Amino acid sequence: MSAPLKDLRVIDLSTVLAGPNCARYFADFGADVIKIEKPGVGDSLRGMAWRDPRDGTGLWWKLVNRNKRNIALDLKLDTDRELFLKLIDDANVLVENFRPGTLERLGIGPEVLLKRNASLVITRVSGFGQTGPYKDRPGFASIAESMSGLAAISGEPDGPPMLPPIALTDEVTGVVAAFATMVALHSKVGQVVDVNLLETMFQIMGPLISLFMLTGEQQPRLGSQLPYTVPRGVYQCSDNKWVGVSASSDTVAARVVEVLGCAGDQRFTTFASRVENREALNDMMIKFCAQRDSQTVLQIFTDAQAAIGPVLSMAEISSDPHFAARQAIKIVGTTPMQGLLASLSGTPGELRWEGRTLDADGAEIRKNLWGSDIRKNGQ
Structure with a gap:
């Protein structure tokens, strides 16, 4: 069966989790996703948290950047910026998560990119959005969880606010950004998609803002309980499970x-x-x-x-028959990880490779663009 997004090209200029997760969902369903990293150092996600004991590669990296081709470009260099613009010419989507204004300062803001490629969808993922008084602040998932109201209602009644023990905001924002990008693609109008961590978390807070603004009531911290349903x-249980x-x-x-x-x-x-x-x-x-x-x-x-x-641990999930039957855990390359986000009966996705080494596909991409497997002008 043909991959549903095989005709799309996505340029992933984003780093760490939320933006790369957005691009990952396109890659998982067949889009040609080209991940751009800074030469020499790459995406900081490569060095984050747990590593594969076999090769030292970051496990986050292998998961989030699976199915993507990889090239190293320094967008401050004229030659590399020119190559980037050539990639944009044939792209359908650009995903980036720099602080607002960074692309503009590099001379490759939306106005420039849309002039070259009028149908391009530019998905900008940031902490607080492209406008507003907080737009220039550095933003991470934990800050969004703190400011969105989530932390305020999380925790025990007599305890402090709590943050989730996973990268919840980054994961949810990746899905939201992918959905918003697909909406923009469906419209067939080149445009900017403005997605941010703070409002993504605020969106999933249900009617709590309506409740407060209409009644003055605020949801209290109740541990694992909810204020509107019991039990x-x-x-x-007696066996301590x-x-x-x-x-x-x-x-x-x-x-x-x-x-x-x-x-x-x-x-x-x-x-x-x-x-x-x-x-x-x-x-x-x-x-x-x-x-x-x-x-x-x-x-x-x-x-x-x-x-x-x-209540299952990862040890129990790894051998659970339902997870196995649903193929929720797949071996990609040689690494076990989550399977596809959704199962499509007619046009399923495919997991082809784990996150690649820095500039793994650089020579091939440059050759296709410049007609040479080295940088233009010998750089």
């Missing part, structure tokens, strides 16, 4: 209440009544799990069609 959280439970519909909540032996109890028949009696219902859930081992709890809830799942 919801993780519960410890944990299960996650959610009752986010009246139908499922009724099944949970029945499992707990309280069918028909008027305290637990509606969302409002369950929330009003949160402590009583949550205590029942805690005791129910504490008196049974995890497999028994899982089986009882599953038989009742009540929503439940075990």
Whole structure:
């Protein structure tokens, strides 16, 4: 089957996570993605966090920059900037995540690029957006999580605000940027797509800003619980394993209440009544799990069609039959990593190679553009 995005060329000028993740989703579904890095040093993601013990390569790098070709260019050099512009001439998308104004200072801002390629979609991923009083600030995921309202509602009731233990904002922003870029491509109008970390996280906060501006109410910190549905959280079983439970519909909540032996109890028949009696219902859930081992709890809830799942570690996920059946873990090159973001029945994506070495495809790309496998003018 033909890869769905095989006719697209994406120039990935971004670094670290959010922008490169956007480009990765295009690459996974067949687009020709050319990753541009700074000569000699490359993307700082190469040196971030865990490394493959076999070859010393960063595991983040192998994942986020899979399926991309790679070239090293110094955009401050006239020759390399000219080569970049030649790549732009045949590109459909440029992804960049410099601070606002950086491309303009290099002489390759949107006005210049769109003059050369009127149909180009320029996806600009930044901390705070291309406009506004915060636009020039350095922005990272943790800052967006702090300023978006997420940290303020995360944590225990009597504890401090908390940040998520993963690069949540970068991952979500990558998906949002890819979606927004596809919308722009569908419009067939060359344009700038302005995506930022802060507003991405603000978008996923649900109606909390509406709630405050209309009522003055703010969601409190409740640990793993939610203010509008009970029970919801993780519960410890007698074998010291944990299960996650959610009752986010009246139908499922009724099944949970029945499992707990309280069918028909008027305290637990509606969302409002369950929330009003949160402590009583949550205590029942805690005791129910504490008196049974995890497999028994899982089986009882599953038989009742009540929503439940075990709390799995990566060690458990690596051998879980459902993850295996869904091909959620794939071997790319020689490295295990997440599979495709989505499964398309008619035009599936494909994982072809892991993130490559710096300038791995530079000679081929230069040869195609200059007719030589060396830099123009011998540079």
